[in-house]
Amino acid sequence: MKLFFVQTVDGSARRGYNYTYGSVLGRLGNGRLLAHEFLHACGLGDIYIAQTNATLLKVEGEVLEHLLPDDWACGYYPEGTMQADVIKRLLMYGDGDYSPSKADMVPYGDIWGLGYKGTGTNQVWSLGPQKVGLKDLNRQPVHQ
């Protein structure tokens, strides 16, 4: 793996990014951000709860077994737990807030949520199972 420690990424000192030539961390990036970018190099993607542009897609409703079948754990979620609440606890949650007290969980399998493929203006967003778990981890990290 190649790591680049820079002042800012897209104007933010807290951001990171996984490029084809390496992972880049802004000067305020922390261990959580480093772990997030490392898991990108291991093949995992970001997961989101809502898209911010005009074609709004968002995750709604309570957590259900078919939304996280490999991580249901007999359904020990407090009543009223929303799928978006679960996503916010994941290390691959791509909200850009990587403070240590925030999400740090890595599930075993896919989690239903919002993801995208592509880069820049060629992003295609979709709701569905997102590869954010250990099951899909490539243990020989490469920059993509």
Ligand SMILES: [Zn+2]
């Ligand atoms: Zn990410």
